[in-house]
Amino acid sequence: xxxxxxxxxILATRFTENNKVIALKLEGKYSxxxxxxxxxxxxxxxxxxxxxxxxxxxDGINIYVNGENVRYLEGLNTPLKQGDVINIIPAVTAG
Amino acid sequence: xxxxxxxxxxxxxxxxxxxxxxxxxxNYKGNELTNKEYLEYWGKWIVWGTREExxxxxxKLDRFVEQKVIPAAKYDRxxxxxxxxGECVMCVYCDARQKEEVWDILSSLGIEDxxxxxxxxxxxxxxxGGHLLEKWIKGRGLDEIEAEKxxxxxxxxxxxxxxxxxxxxxxxxx
Numbered sequence: 547x548x549x550x551x552x553x554x555x556i557l558a559t560r561f562t563e564n565n566k567v568i569a570l571k572l573e574g575k576y577s578x579x580x581x582x583x584x585x586x587x588x589x590x591x592x593x594x595x596x597x598x599x600x601x602x603x604x605d606g607i608n609i610y611v612n613g614e615n616v617r618y619l620e621g622l623n624t625p626l627k628q629g630d631v632i633n634i635i636p637a638v639t640a641g
Numbered sequence: 642x643x644x645x646x647x648x649x650x651x652x653x654x655x656x657x658x659x660x661x662x663x664x665x666x667x668n669y670k671g672n673e674l675t676n677k678e679y680l681e682y683w684g685k686w687i688v689w690g691t692r693e694e695x696x697x698x699x700x701k702l703d704r705f706v707e708q709k710v711i712p713a714a715k716y717d718r719x720x721x722x723x724x725x726x727g728e729c730v731m732c733v734y735c736d737a738r739q740k741e742e743v744w745d746i747l748s749s750l751g752i753e754d755x756x757x758x759x760x761x762x763x764x765x766x767x768x769x770g771g772h773l774l775e776k777w778i779k780g781r782g783l784d785e786i787e788a789e790k791x792x793x794x795x796x797x798x799x800x801x802x803x804x805x806x807x808x809x810x811x812x813x814x815x
Contacts (some may be wrong), residue, residue, distance in 0.1 A: 556726060
């Protein structure tokens, strides 16, 4: 299964060698957890920016699946399906 | 109507009726929202880019705002350095119950990044301990005494604003 991840410039600069749009093939459980694992595999260090010390989504980050904030869905357990678009943005944009 | 006053950080796109105080764009199907409804339903699509890109989008959105199919929008005059985001942000406001109609317009104008934020989230993040307020305080380099004054001011402002949940929402000073 493949999903598309879209990042803001600052996240792309810091973690993905300026790749703002990433196609990611997922294996195993199709949830946000597997997506973050996949990102960490490709771009080491990214996971620590996305998850706080408590393992939940970091307060400074918003993650959207097809435009919906996963905090209002199932958080890290939000299921993903083929073709989903995931936006990851710093929460400062919500001001 | 694009309201661009140099003294404001934000450039607004609001209906002319709103500017002349005969219309409140914070409504759903013509009914003004109460404080409770505002926190439950009001929100925004977030768009980011350079100021020039957002300025071009603002011109395209203006007619939709005048037609009242999009309630309002605002965008940064310049990047907010305290946040270190590196881009300007536009908020395109509407009630959550009409957000997909508004998204269809944004999508037709070429916007691809789809991110909805409830105002409740923003209000929470600008309160003491909230991510935005604390990042702003840190970015300003305030000492602890000044920081605490800012926190108290924020606490008082939001408590006053939302204490009567059935009152019509009257906006946030910016």
